[in-house]
Amino acid sequence: MPDLPDLFPGFATHRIDTAVGQTFARFGGSGPPLALLHGFPETHVMWHRVAPELARHFTVIAVDLRGYGQSSAPRGDGGKVLYTKREMAKDVIAVMRALGHERFLLAGHDRGGRVAYRLALDHSDRVTKLATLDIVPTLVMWENINAERAIQAYHWQFLAQPEPMPETLLGDNALFWLDWALPRWTKTKSLDMFGEGALAHYRAAFDDPARIHAMCEDYRAGATTDRAYDAQDRDAGRKIKCPVHVLWGTSGVPAKGGSSPVDIWHETFAPQATGEPIDGGHFFAEENPKATAAALRTFFAA
Amino acid sequence: MSRPDPMIPGFTLDDIEASGARIRVARGGAGPPLLLLHGHPQNHATWCKVAPQLAESYSVIAPDLRGYGDSGKPPGGADHINYSKRAMAHDMIEVMSNLGFARFAVIGHDRGGRVAHRMALDHPDAISQIAVMDIVPTATAYARTDMEFARRYFWWFFFIQPYDLPERLIGADPEYFLRKHIEGQVKTPGATTEAMFQDYLRCYKDPATRHAICEDYRAAATIDLVHDAKDSHVRIAVSLLALWGAQGTVGALYDVLETWREKALDVRGTALDCGHSPQEERPKEFLAEVSAFLAQTAAF
Numbered sequence: 001m002p003d004l005p006d007l008f009p010g011f012a013t014h015r016i017d018t019a020v021g022q023t024f025a026r027f028g029g030s031g032p033p034l035a036l037l038h039g040f041p042e043t044h045v046m047w048h049r050v051a052p053e054l055a056r057h058f059t060v061i062a063v064d065l066r067g068y069g070q071s072s073a074p075r076g077d078g079g080k081v082l083y084t085k086r087e088m089a090k091d092v093i094a095v096m097r098a099l100g101h102e103r104f105l106l107a108g109h110d111r112g113g114r115v116a117y118r119l120a121l122d123h124s125d126r127v128t129k130l131a132t133l134d135i136v137p138t139l140v141m142w143e144n145i146n147a148e149r150a151i152q153a154y155h156w157q158f159l160a161q162p163e164p165m166p167e168t169l170l171g172d173n174a175l176f177w178l179d180w181a182l183p184r185w186t187k188t189k190s191l192d193m194f195g196e197g198a199l200a201h202y203r204a205a206f207d208d209p210a211r212i213h214a215m216c217e218d219y220r221a222g223a224t225t226d227r228a229y230d231a232q233d234r235d236a237g238r239k240i241k242c243p244v245h246v247l248w249g250t251s252g253v254p255a256k257g258g259s260s261p262v263d264i265w266h267e268t269f270a271p272q273a274t275g276e277p278i279d280g281g282h283f284f285a286e287e288n289p290k291a292t293a294a295a296l297r298t299f300f301a302a
Numbered sequence: 303m304s305r306p307d308p309m310i311p312g313f314t315l316d317d318i319e320a321s322g323a324r325i326r327v328a329r330g331g332a333g334p335p336l337l338l339l340h341g342h343p344q345n346h347a348t349w350c351k352v353a354p355q356l357a358e359s360y361s362v363i364a365p366d367l368r369g370y371g372d373s374g375k376p377p378g379g380a381d382h383i384n385y386s387k388r389a390m391a392h393d394m395i396e397v398m399s400n401l402g403f404a405r406f407a408v409i410g411h412d413r414g415g416r417v418a419h420r421m422a423l424d425h426p427d428a429i430s431q432i433a434v435m436d437i438v439p440t441a442t443a444y445a446r447t448d449m450e451f452a453r454r455y456f457w458w459f460f461f462i463q464p465y466d467l468p469e470r471l472i473g474a475d476p477e478y479f480l481r482k483h484i485e486g487q488v489k490t491p492g493a494t495t496e497a498m499f500q501d502y503l504r505c506y507k508d509p510a511t512r513h514a515i516c517e518d519y520r521a522a523a524t525i526d527l528v529h530d531a532k533d534s535h536v537r538i539a540v541s542l543l544a545l546w547g548a549q550g551t552v553g554a555l556y557d558v559l560e561t562w563r564e565k566a567l568d569v570r571g572t573a574l575d576c577g578h579s580p581q582e583e584r585p586k587e588f589l590a591e592v593s594a595f596l597a598q599t600a601a602f
Contacts, residue, residue, distance in 0.1 A: 147444040150452040150459045151523065157456035168478050169471040180467055223453065 004204060005197040007048035008062070011055075016098045018091040020082065021072025024064040025095050029055025032128075033101040034300060035092055036062045039110020039133075040215055041178055042283075043069030045201040046109065049289035050296065057297055061099060065112060066091050067214025069205050076213060078163065079220025085138075086229060088218075089119035093126060102126065105300045109133035109285060111218055114226065117240065121233055121269060124241040129300055131245045133292075134252045134282050136264045138222050139230035144257065152253055155181070159219035166216045171209060178206045187251045187281035194286060230268075239269055245299040246275030247292070249284040274299075304329075309347035309501055310364065311354050318365075320396040322389055323374035327397055328364040331357025334430075335403040336596070337394060338364040341412020341435075342515055343480055344579075345371030347501045348411060351585035352592075359593070363401060367414060368393050369514025371505050378465075378517035385517040386525045387420035387440075395425050404428065407596055411435035411581060413518055419565070420529065422538045431599050433543040433592060436552050436578045438561040440522050441530040446556075454551045457483070461519035468516050473509060480506045489549040489577030490584070498582070537567045541599035544571030545591055550578045570595070 011028030026044060034054060038046045044062035047054075054060050064071040066088045076082050092115065096104050106127050108116030113135040120127040135141075141156070150157065159166050170177055182202070183191040194202070205211055246262050248254040254261040255277065262275035276295060280287035307313040313330035328346050336356060340348045346364040356362050366373040368390050376384045383389060394417065398406055407430050410418030415434035422429045437443075443451065443458070452459060461468045472479050480503055484494050494502075505511050544562050546552045553573050562569045572591065576583035 142449045145447065145449045145452050147447040147523075150447055151462065154456070154459040154463060157452045158460050160453065161456055165479075165482055169474050172474050173470050176470055177467075 004201050007045055007197050007201070008051055011051070011060075014095070014099065016095045018066075018072075018094045019087070020066065020074045023066070023072070023091045023095050024070035025099075026062045027060070027099060029058055029060045031058040032300070033096065033099070033104040034058035034060050035096055035104050035106050036060060037065060037092065037106070037108035037112025037115050038062075038068065039108075039112045040218065041181060041202065041206055043201055043205050045069070045198050046283070046285055048198060050285055050293040053293040054296060057301055058105065059101075061096065061101075063092055063095055065115060067211060067218060069201075073208075073210045073214040076163075076217030076220070079160070079217055079222075079224050081225065083214065083217035083221040084225045084229070085115045085118035085221070086122060088115045089122060092119060093123060096126075103128055105129050107131040107133065107296060110135060110282070114138055114222065117269060118226070118229070120240045120242060120244075121238060127242050129243045129245070130240060131247060131296055131299055132265075133247050133285060134249050134254055136254050136257065136261050137230055137268050138226045139234060140264055140268060142223070142227055149253075152256070156219060156223070159216045160223035163213070163216065167209065167213050170212050174207045174212060175203055178203060182283070185252070185282040186287055187249065187279075188287070194283070198286070234268055239271060243299075244270040244273040245295070246273050247278055247284070247295055248275070249280045249282055249287070250277045251280070252282040252284070309498070310350045312357065313353060313362075313364070318397050318400050320393040322384065323368040323376055323393055325368065325374070325393055325397050326366040326372035328353075329362065329401075330354070331360055331362045333360045334600070335398065335401075335406035336360040336362050337398060337406050337408040338362060339367060339394065339408065339410040339414025339417050340364070340370070341410075341414050342370070342518070343483055343506055344411075344502055345505055347498050348579065349581055350498065352581050352589050355589050356592070360596075361403070363398065363403075365394065365397055367417060369518055370511065375510040375514045378513070378520070381525050382517050382521035383525055385514065385521040386529065387416050387521070388424055388526075388529055390417045390518075391421035391424055394421060395428055398428070405430050407431040407433075409433040409435065409592060411579065412437060416440055416522065416526070420526070422540065423533050423536055426539065429540055430601055431541050431543070431596060432538065433545065433595060434562070435580055436546045436550060438552060438556045438558060439530070439565050440526055441534070442556075442561045442564070444523065444527065451551070451555055454555075458519065458523075461516045462523045465516070466513075469509070469513050472512050476506050476512065477503055487550065487578035488583060489547065490582075493576075493579065493583040538565060539567055541568045541570070541595070542566040543591070543595040544569065545580050545588065546571070546573050547577045547580060547583070548573040548575050550576075552578070568599075
């Protein structure tokens with residue numbers, strides 16, 4: 001994607017071989033290593049407004065998840081294995097190892113947050129601190145579904161329908177859907193908020209049948225295998241060992257959940273979790289980068 | 303004006319002007335009046351395997367609901383009011399009145415069952431008996447929504463997204479969507495014959511039909527729930543038959559009779575060995591159950 005603007009000036013670009021292809025990452029700054037994992041329907045570009053500040057304190061590695069952005073998007077297996085957060089987490093470990101980091105700080109938003117907490121559960125020796133952005137565990141999302149939430153987050157059910165239902169419906173409508181969804185999940189309902197440069201990245205990545213399929217597979221895995229892994233870990237009493245900081249947008253879905261997102265993390269995988277709301281919607285890292293960067297820096301530097 | 307219905311042998315078609323929409327009506331037979339209301343994504347052709355037999359004993363009236371089939375498709379209006387089950391039921395009261403029937407039995411499948419339910423609440427004097435096919439009450443379904451229901455019935459949450467997101471997405475490939483939808487719900491292969499499918503498709507290809515369908519579901523998630531809440535203390539007094547598919551979602555997720563006993567005083571019914579469309583999948587068993595119900599509960 002040669003014509004896309006460089007939103008990470010001064011950062012290096014890496015394409016690292018992983019189990020199913022290549023993983024794309026931007027790399028910059030200095031200090032303790034910090035991996036940043038984006039969510040749906042975005043790419044690593046979502047970090048572009050916080051990366052300069054974070055790079056003053058940390059070595060920042062912003063990764064495109066498997067199936068997203070400029071990383072490989074292999075054909076899926078109906079959500080069974082390939083797009084589980086367990087497998088997607090292994091890509092992140094491979095990237096960090098290739099860049100020389102066996103242990104690292106980790107922050108993840110949305111789907112990237114799910115990859116991040118799974119990585120912390122499965123590989124506690126690798127994660128020194130974990131920040132989750134605007135999520136509660138996948139298992140809890142599914143268990144707490146009621147009519148209101150099923151309407152709010154209809155795409156959870158929709159994208160998890162068997163192939164090729166969502167692929168077919170989204171196919172020719174990819175850009176329409178992207179431009180529809182992005183503003184609706186912000187606090188101010190603004191598409192312009194994202195900036196033309198970032199939107200160019202998101203649109204280029206989303207307008208691709210292979211990536212639409214990969215994203216559906218991500219959600220199919222979420223509805224099945226990821227949920228089962230979460231249930232196994234909860235039943236076994238398995239916890240995340242490192243410090244955990246929970247951030248959520250004041251007008252996002254977790255904020256509307258009834259109980260505090262921090263309480264939900266306490267009750268499931270992180271009794272030690274701290275947390276705070278950030279003024280904004282689901283995309284608060286872009287809506288309110290100053291507060292987001294400050295919260296991340298404070299937590300990771302402490 | 304009447305002309306033969308290509309879909310139901312021996313039936314004729316007319317267009318009747320109701321105050322809110324022009325309604326396409328198939329009619330046949332003679333005897334006490336019996337109104338048949340189809341669901342989504344069908345039209346009145348869904349009754350083609352059972353209507354001729356019913357017509358031997360009843361005056362059978364099988365309309366296309368407003369928005370569906372060849373009936374008129376008014377705009378949704380504020381709060382989706384034009385696709386409230388109240389408005390859709392009112393069409394049918396007017397159609398039956400136009401045909402000279404002040405009181406009649408009604409059988410409703412899927413969305414048509416919801417229209418029938420609302421009709422029994424709004425027009426209790428017009429309804430002699432009611433049968434609902436493979437549904438639980440709308441308010442019950444939303445009140446009990448969980449992961450299983452949200453995943454199996456994802457279109458309940460997808461169709462109701464704001465205009466025109468679902469319209470655009472279904473419009474990407476209406477034939478694919480229609481075929482997948484029917485395949486997912488009808489558990490008896492071939493039960494929806496190719497001729498029936500092609501007639502459903504003919505209507506589904508019309509963007510106005512697809513918009514009306516979304517409005518029907520949007521109304522169900524909003525204004526219909528408001529209407530239902532106001533009537534939550536009311537129990538339907540006439541006999542109610544519930545049939546459902548033993549292989550489908552409704553039978554798997556609910557005690558169907560119990561959900562209707564919360565809404566009606568005299569409830570009976572059973573599961574048939576099929577999916578969502580007993581009248582297409584198990585026409586003989588459907589006829590046996592419906593005929594027995596209509597005969598046993600007929601008011602003399």
